Amino acid sequence: MKIFITREIPEAVIDLLQKKGFEVSVYKKDNPIPRKELIRQVKDCDALISLLSDRIDKEVIESMKKCKIIANYAVGFNNIDVEYAKKKDIVVTNTPDVLTDSTADLAMALVLACARKLPEAEKFVRDKKFVGWKPKLFLGVELRDKYFGILGAGRIGSAVAERAYSFGCKIIYYSNTHNKYLDEKLKGKKIPLNSLLKKADILSIHLPLNDKTNNLLNASNLRLLKKSAIFINTARGDIIDENILIEMLKTNKLFAAGFDVYDNEPNLKIEFYKLKNVIVLPHIGSATVEARNNMSILAAKNIIAVLEGKKALTPVIVN
Ligand code: NAP
Ligand code: GLV
Ligand code: GLV
Numbered sequence: 337m338k339i340f341i342t343r344e345i346p347e348a349v350i351d352l353l354q355k356k357g358f359e360v361s362v363y364k365k366d367n368p369i370p371r372k373e374l375i376r377q378v379k380d381c382d383a384l385i386s387l388l389s390d391r392i393d394k395e396v397i398e399s400m401k402k403c404k405i406i407a408n409y410a411v412g413f414n415n416i417d418v419e420y421a422k423k424k425d426i427v428v429t430n431t432p433d434v435l436t437d438s439t440a441d442l443a444m445a446l447v448l449a450c451a452r453k454l455p456e457a458e459k460f461v462r463d464k465k466f467v468g469w470k471p472k473l474f475l476g477v478e479l480r481d482k483y484f485g486i487l488g489a490g491r492i493g494s495a496v497a498e499r500a501y502s503f504g505c506k507i508i509y510y511s512n513t514h515n516k517y518l519d520e521k522l523k524g525k526k527i528p529l530n531s532l533l534k535k536a537d538i539l540s541i542h543l544p545l546n547d548k549t550n551n552l553l554n555a556s557n558l559r560l561l562k563k564s565a566i567f568i569n570t571a572r573g574d575i576i577d578e579n580i581l582i583e584m585l586k587t588n589k590l591f592a593a594g595f596d597v598y599d600n601e602p603n604l605k606i607e608f609y610k611l612k613n614v615i616v617l618p619h620i621g622s623a624t625v626e627a628r629n630n631m632s633i634l635a636a637k638n639i640i641a642v643l644e645g646k647k648a649l650t651p652v653i654v655n
Contacts, residue, residue, distance in 0.1 A: 337643055340381040342369045342390050345409055349385065349632035356640055358382075375399045383639040385409055389601070392416040397424055405642040407635040410622070411435060411491075412572060413652045414545040422654075429638040429648045432491060434630035435622035440495035442621045443540050443570045446594030447500070449615050450566045451538075452476035453592070456612060477537075477564070477591070480504030485536030487553075488543030488571065489515040489526075496540050497522055508532055533560040538568070545572035555580050564591050570621050573599035582607045585614055596621050 339353050341362045353360050363369045363377070368389050378384055378400045386392050388410040397406075397420050405427045408416060413430050421428050449455065457474045460466060484505035486493045497507045497518050507524035509515065510532045518524030529552075533539070539561065543549045553576040561567065567590055569576060578599060584590050586607070594615040598604050601619060608616050622628065638648045 337382040338380060339383045339385065339639060340377045341385040342374065342377075343387055345385065345635075346629045346632040348629050349636040352633065352636035353639065356643075358639075358643070371396075378403060382643060383407065385635050385639070386416070388412055388415050390415060392421075394420050397421055397426065400424070400426065405429060405639055405648065407638045408652075409631055409635055412544060414572060414574075416652075418652055418654050427638075427642050427648050428652045429635070429642075429650050430652050431631040431634045432650055434634055435627040436491045436495050438624040438627035439492045439570060439621035440499060441624075442596060442617070443492070443496045443542075443568055444499045446568045446570065446596065446615060446617070447479070447538055447540065447566060450568070450592035450594045450613075451479060455615055477566075479538070481506065482537035483508055483535050485509065485532045485539040486511075486518075486524075487529075487532070487539065487541045488549075489518055489524075490542060490544075492570075493540075493542035494518060496542060497524060500538070500540075505538070508535060530557055530560055533557055534562070536565060537562065538566045540568040541571040541575055543571050543575055545574050549575050551575070551577055553577065553581075558584065559589070561590060563589055566591055567593040569594075570596040573597045573601065578605055582611070585611050588613075 337358045339358050339360045344362055344364060350360050375396060378396060381403055383405045384403055385407045392406055392415060394417055397417060403426055406416060406421055407429045411430050411432045416428055418428050453474050453476050482505050484500040484507055486497050486509040489509040489511035494515060494517055501507055501522040507518055507522045508527050509518055509524055510529045514526055555577060558580045585593055592613040596617045597619055608614060638650060642648050
């Protein structure tokens with residue numbers, strides 16, 4: 337059995353697969369695998385480990401002659417044509433739960449960094465401008481008693497809500513269904529999208545990207561946000577109209593925004609580099625030693641299960 341991995345990922349995956357006697361082949365160069373090479377490699381693999389930056393569309397799936405499982409090394413799976421894989425009897429799995437805390441930590445780090453202007457303040461010191469304590473130097477905002485809006489109260493949204501609640505925030509959320517944990521333990525309130533946008537002092541996106549969420553935040557509703565609001569996106573760039581948000585940030589219609597994800601990564605809109613009230617990160621939500629190791633192990637376990645004729649541990653479900 338041949339397993340192909342589109343990039344080097346933590347070794348745990350290779351150990352587990354090799355112990356089962358599988359042949360593991362890895363694209364080792366430090367760049368995203370070129371499409372031609374991907375198509376060539378998937379032709380004879382029995383299982384594929386893909387990254388969120390690999391587009392696994394019809395053409396790629398069509399090239400697979402004996403592949404039984406596509407194990408995405410991410411929880412998001414918008415890079416894969418899951419419907420088509422299903423038609424071809426290929427199981428698609430992702431890596432939920434094991435990266436929830438890391439991603440929630442990063443979202444909260446962005447909230448705090450925006451609220452207290454950390455990048456600007458840090459640069460100020462490095463530029464040797466710190467010449468003494470000043471009552472009005474880098475005034476930010478406190479989190480206590482602020483309305484913290486969660487968009488998509490799933491695994492990561494709930495973990496962010498838990499963190500925000502411990503900072504004294506009041507939780508409001510927009511999601512498909514009620515979240516019992518948020519309702520009962522965090523005194524959260526599920527409210528319609530437009531009400532949430534109007535009310536939130538902090539807004540953090542944790543929706544998956546799909547046909548329904550693509551461009552969900554756009555010209556018709558983003559302008560409902562408070563001028564004092566902090567906007568955080570660690571989900572997917574295509575969920576928001578970045579141009580509208582950039583214009584709002586440029587004209588101080590928002591306090592600040594923190595981004596870990598963008599549409600058309602890694603080609604960021606030029607304005608992102610220029611705005612002072614914006615924090616930009618290179619898609620590092622799950623980038624901790626713990627999460628990345630456990631993602632590797634989970635991907636390997638999914639492959640072993642499927643190739644041994646058992647049920648995958650974490651198959652993706654499309655409604
Ligand atoms: P999840 O548990 O599936 O949570 C998503 C939540 O959004 C669910 O509660 C879901 O409700 C809700 N939802 C889905 N579509 C909706 C819609 N149209 N309207 C309202 N609510 C909707 O997923 P997760 O594990 O928290 O991950 C969320 C996303 O974060 C991933 O898909 C990925 O794109 C992103 N992510 C980014 C990073 C990073 O590195 N920055 C790391 C990890 C994940 P139902 O379940 O009731 O449908
Ligand atoms: C990261 O963005 C993921 O979806 O795991
Ligand atoms: C600040 O350092 C203070 O003591 O209030």
